[in-house]
Amino acid sequence: MAENAHAPLHTPLGLLAELTHRCPLGCPYCSNPLTLDPRERELDTASWARVFGEAAALGVLQVHLSGGEPAARRDLVALTTAAHAAGLYTNLITSAVGVTPQILDQLAAAGLDHVQISIQDSEPESADRIAGYAGAFTRKRALAAEVTRLKIPLTINVVVHRANIERIAEMVELALSLGASRVEIAHVQYYGWALQNRARLMPSAAQVARAAETVEALRRRHHGEIVIDAVVPDYYARLPKPCVGGWGRRSLNVTPAGKVLPCHAAESIPGLEFWSVREHSLAEIWKNSPAFNAFRGSSWMQEPCRGCARRDVDFGGCRCQAFALTGDARATDPVCHLAPAHNEVAALAAIQEDAPYAYRRM
Amino acid sequence: MSEAAPAIASDARPRLPRGVRLLHSEAQGGWVLLAPERVFKADAIAAEIVKRCTGEATLAAIVDDLAKSFNAPRERVLADVTAMLRGLADKKLLEL
Ligand code: SF4
Ligand code: SF4
Numbered sequence: 096m097a098e099n100a101h102a103p104l105h106t107p108l109g110l111l112a113e114l115t116h117r118c119p120l121g122c123p124y125c126s127n128p129l130t131l132d133p134r135e136r137e138l139d140t141a142s143w144a145r146v147f148g149e150a151a152a153l154g155v156l157q158v159h160l161s162g163g164e165p166a167a168r169r170d171l172v173a174l175t176t177a178a179h180a181a182g183l184y185t186n187l188i189t190s191a192v193g194v195t196p197q198i199l200d201q202l203a204a205a206g207l208d209h210v211q212i213s214i215q216d217s218e219p220e221s222a223d224r225i226a227g228y229a230g231a232f233t234r235k236r237a238l239a240a241e242v243t244r245l246k247i248p249l250t251i252n253v254v255v256h257r258a259n260i261e262r263i264a265e266m267v268e269l270a271l272s273l274g275a276s277r278v279e280i281a282h283v284q285y286y287g288w289a290l291q292n293r294a295r296l297m298p299s300a301a302q303v304a305r306a307a308e309t310v311e312a313l314r315r316r317h318h319g320e321i322v323i324d325a326v327v328p329d330y331y332a333r334l335p336k337p338c339v340g341g342w343g344r345r346s347l348n349v350t351p352a353g354k355v356l357p358c359h360a361a362e363s364i365p366g367l368e369f370w371s372v373r374e375h376s377l378a379e380i381w382k383n384s385p386a387f388n389a390f391r392g393s394s395w396m397q398e399p400c401r402g403c404a405r406r407d408v409d410f411g412g413c414r415c416q417a418f419a420l421t422g423d424a425r426a427t428d429p430v431c432h433l434a435p436a437h438n439e440v441a442a443l444a445a446i447q448e449d450a451p452y453a454y455r456r457m
Numbered sequence: 458m459s460e461a462a463p464a465i466a467s468d469a470r471p472r473l474p475r476g477v478r479l480l481h482s483e484a485q486g487g488w489v490l491l492a493p494e495r496v497f498k499a500d501a502i503a504a505e506i507v508k509r510c511t512g513e514a515t516l517a518a519i520v521d522d523l524a525k526s527f528n529a530p531r532e533r534v535l536a537d538v539t540a541m542l543r544g545l546a547d548k549k550l551l552e553l
Contacts, residue, residue: 106484108496154484156496184478184491209476209493248476248493276474276549277493319547 103392104382106154109346110183111359112143114160114174116351117167119192121227121454122215123292124254124283127163128362131457132351140170142372144177146349149377151181155347158183163351166193172201179206186211188252191238192231199238203245210242211250211279216258217265225258227454236273243274250277255306255328256296257447263309271321278321280310282328286360286415288455294448303331330444334405335412335428342390342414347381355380357387360415364424390414395425399433462543465516469553471542472512477550479507492550506538510551516542 116131138146147158158178165171166189178185186209187194187202194202214235216222222232242249251270255263263280270278282303283289283296298306306328314323327336339346339358348356353372361367368385381387389395393406400411411417412428420429420443421436429436465471473479478491479499488504490497499507505526509519520538524531545551 106486108485154482156480156482156485156489156491157494159494186494208478208491211494246475248474250493322549 105341105344107150107345107347107381108154108156108340110147110150110155110158111346111348112146112158112160112174112178113348113350113359114143114162114165114171115167116163117457118162118164118190118455119167119228120164120190120231121456122213122225122254123227123288123452123454124256124296125288125455126284126286126359127455128287128360129291131163133457136352137168138349138351138353138372140173140177142353143174144181146372146377147178147181147183149372150347151183153378153381156184157186159186159188161188164190164193166198172198172205175202175207176205184208189213189238190226190231191235192228194238196241199241199245203247207247209248209250211252212239212242213252213254214266214269215254217262217269221258225452227452239273239275248277249273249275250279251275252279252281254281254283255298256283257298257302258296260298260302260306263306264313267313267317267321267323271317276321277324279324279326280306281326282306284326284329285419286363288453290419291453293443294446295450295452297330297444297447298328299447300331300444303328329413329416329430330440332430333432335409335416335430337409338413338416338428341410343381343387344391344410347377355384355387357390358413358415361386363415364418390424397425397427399431400427403433462540465539465542465553467515467517469516470512470514471510471516471519471546471551471553473507473510474549474552479504490550492548497550503541506541507545507551510542512552 115137116127117134165187175185185207187207188211191212212235215225219232223229239249251273253266267278285293310325343357348359349372354369355372356369367389370380370384396411400406412430414424417426417428418424427434429440476493480489480491482489488499490499520535524534542551546553
């Protein structure tokens with residue numbers, strides 16, 4: 096506490112509720128941790144309902160019902176009802192597998208505000224190979240049609256990597272034809288399983304440059320028709336992303352077992368003490384949990400961040416990435432061109448290997 | 458000022474699409490527009506405009522109402538409202 100006495104306490108906007116780690120798909124770019132929470136450790140319906148109420152009371156406005164595949168939970172409708180009753184804007188982040196038309200109908204009636212469906216590629220065969228699940232692509236198309244039939248706004252999320260980066264335009268066309276009002280072009284972020292598969296997913300510098308041009312051209316072409324949001328490719332950037340809008344500043348992440356994290360990859364940093372909703376209220380955790388206070392404000396920073404004009408803009412980048420690439424979670428995110436370790440990022444990006452994926456499995 | 462936004466028909470009935478909500482949040486200290494995976498802070502004036510986008514009131518009626526409520530020249534209100542509604546529509550936050 097004392098060392099962060101000067102860090103102002105902000106009000107969180109978003110809650111990422113990882114309802115379960117179970118997932119029928121096996122995406123090699125999955126950012127879930129390598130050690131997944133088993134079903135027996137998952138929070139029950141009543142606990143989640145309490146967490147949603149506490150989140151709303153804390154000022155949270157949006158809840159992202161995620162996983163794993165949230166539909167692997169039999170009580171997904173009850174959970175959505177509880178989140179809606181708490182006054183939260185409810186967003187379902189799904190792979191589509193397991194969400195039947197009946198469940199979707201019930202979710203719509205329960206007050207679901209928005210659906211995000213991930214697609215792996217615009218080519219069905221490649222999409223299913225990346226997902227590690229035969230027939231996934233067809234199910235995604237079918238669910239998207241149901242979502243738009245019910246007039247629920249739809250975002251299509253596309254995670255971009257070496258195997259699909261040449262088809263960004265086709266994937267945006269697909270999103271349009273599925274009736275999406277928004278598409279997210281997200282370059283892989285190398286955490287969890289993605290870090291494990293980094294050399295197998297990493298695109299080349301030339302591919303990344305072409306992709307950026309493609310996205311710009313698509314934005315001009317489809318202005319006012321579909322919103323195109325892009326997540327930049329970390330390893331080819333000069334400046335780091337303002338990860339989760341700043342540590343302990345805008346969002347919380349609750350794991351299937353109830354641990355509360357400042358970001359979904361935070362458990363990869365050793366030595367952080369996370370608190371659980373089983374023992375503490377969300378408000379207590381937000382304010383006092385050691386993990387949340389570890390990187391709040393700027394007193395923890397080292398040079399070059401400490402004296403940098405951008406430190407309140409990007410907060411020194413991502414703590415998990417700093418740890419993964421330098422072994423020091425307080426270091427400047429090496430993605431930053433001012434970071435001492437910046438050159439090593441380019442060296443890592445140059446390692447590309449066409450080996451079979453290590454699929455994400457429980 | 459930047460160039461004027463393309464005009465909107467005076468009988469258009471702007472409304473928030475499903476999945477977009479205007480809300481006053483005590484904890485966040487004001488009005489916010491909730492949208493798919495995004496939250497926009499709305500100042501008091503923006504909130505007054507968006508509140509009137511019910512799908513029933515026409516643009517002309519909204520502008521009349523605002524000009525009267527805020528005792529402001531109609532042409533200026535029309536220009537400001539048009540620019541704001543265009544911006545929201547481009548971001549898929551409003552249907553015209
Ligand atoms: S990224 Fe793929 S494997 Fe991971 S949770 Fe999402 S759908 Fe499942
Ligand atoms: S030195 Fe730190 S604060 Fe400055 S731009 Fe780089 S990461 Fe951001």
